[in-house]
Structures are given as structure tokens and as C-alpha cells.
Amino acid sequence: MAMSGMRDFTANIGLLEKSPPEVIVERHAPRKVKRLAAEHRSAIIELAHWGYGTVGGAAFGLLPRRWRADPRIGPLYGLVVWLAFELGIGPLLGVQYREQRRLAHRAMLAVDHMMYGTVVAGRLAPAPEVRP
Template identity: 45%
Template sequence: MARPGGTAPLAQGAARGVVAAMAMSGLRTLSGALGVVRETPPEAIVRERGPSLLRAVPERGERGVIELMHWAYGAVGGAAYSALPRRLRRRWSTGPLYGVLLWGLFEAVMAPLLGLRRTRQPRPAERVALLVDHVLYGWIVGAGSPLRDQRR
């Protein structure tokens, strides 16, 4: 049995982060098929700033590598969420707010630092779709926390 404060909560958070990133991918597939999202943030990063990351990857495997990168980022975000103070994680709203915060940080800080053109174009429907999938991410990362079970 893992000790409180050990690596188990981080691993559980990372696992929830991977599952949440997978759920986001499903939602983005739907919004892409509906024509709402033309290009996801991970695709934009690789296309505009990271082609060298995929140089050794056969073209048919590029989408898979981009997806794995997204899941890894989701894992890091989930692990970071699990490190938040307990009093925050006990609130049902913390997970969705965390997801929105991650998206906001990407849009306000990371995308401009990376020089991504996508953030300079007005796309209200696409932004709403990305907001919704980050709420989904946060909801999944924050759901099922053992802390919630202890409150009952």
C-alpha cells in the first residue's frame, strides 16, 4: 500500500490526465468532423514549431506521435493537479477550472511564446470548442478523487 504523499497520487493523477487527454481527443475528432476545429493546438505546435520532432517519423505515423505527445502533456497536467492542496481538490469545481486555466495559459502565454499564428485569428466557435474540451479534461482529472470519497 502506498504511503500518503508518496508517488501513488502523482501516478494516479497522471493516469487520469492521460484518460482526460484521450477524451479530449475524442471530442476534438467530433468538433473537427463538424468543421468547428480546423487544427488542434498540438497539431499547430508541431506544424509551426516542431517539424524536426517528426523528422524521423514516417508520415503515416505523424498523427499517432502528435497524439502521444498530447497524452504525455495530459499526464503531466494530471500529475500536477494531484499535487494541488487537498482543500482545493475537494471542491467539484476545481477540476473544470483547472482545465480552463491550462487552456488559458496556453492561449495567453505558450502560444505567443511559440509564435503560433492560430491565436492571432478570430475563431469564436473554435475557441468555444477548445474551452469545452478543456473543461472536460479538468472534470475528468478532478473526478474520482479519493479525497471526495473521504468527505462522505
């Protein structure tokens, strides 16, 4: 959800074009979804993106504990997730448009995914107290 807010902000100030989930729905969703009113289609796109994020968060939890303890791993994990889409998943789905994207668009997606990694790593929450 943090990424949704960041994505909305960057779209509203003109730095972000269509997000990959929007393009995936445009190209691959069933006709029934494509015919929905824009606000209903947006809700489906958002839920799908949260689903992907949940799977990514679960995968982060499978990393070794000592890796997850490193404060740099969250943002790095977010970048790896983004690059996996850019270089692998996106092209497989036909959503590969890296050459046409503005640098600002790509930078915002990178920052967005670094925020995702930070949230998934739990770095925004205070550290729990360790009792002796």
C-alpha cells in the first residue's frame, strides 16, 4: 500500500507513466475485466499488485535471517524485484518497453521498489525490545 501512495504521487506530478500492472491488465486481462468502468478496473489492478507484493514479501521471509537483519537488504531486495520484472517477467508478458520509458519514470519505479523493500524488511517499524 505504501507503493500505491508513492505511485499515485509520482503519477500526479507527471513523473510516472502507466504502471506495469496497468499495462498487464490492458494487454492480458479477460475481456470482461477490460470492459469494467475505470474505477472498478483500477480496483482490480490494485488488488493484483497487492497480491504480487504479498508473494514478494513472503519470498523475502524465506531469505536467511542474517541477510534479513542487514538494513541494506530491504531496499536492495526491492531493486532486485524491480529488475526481475524489467529484465525477465515483463518481456515474457510482452510488457517490455524499457527503451521508450523516460529516465524519470524508471527512477521513480526504482525508488518505489526500494520503498517496498524497506517496508517488507520491517525497517519502518521500531526494533522490538529485547528482554534479558
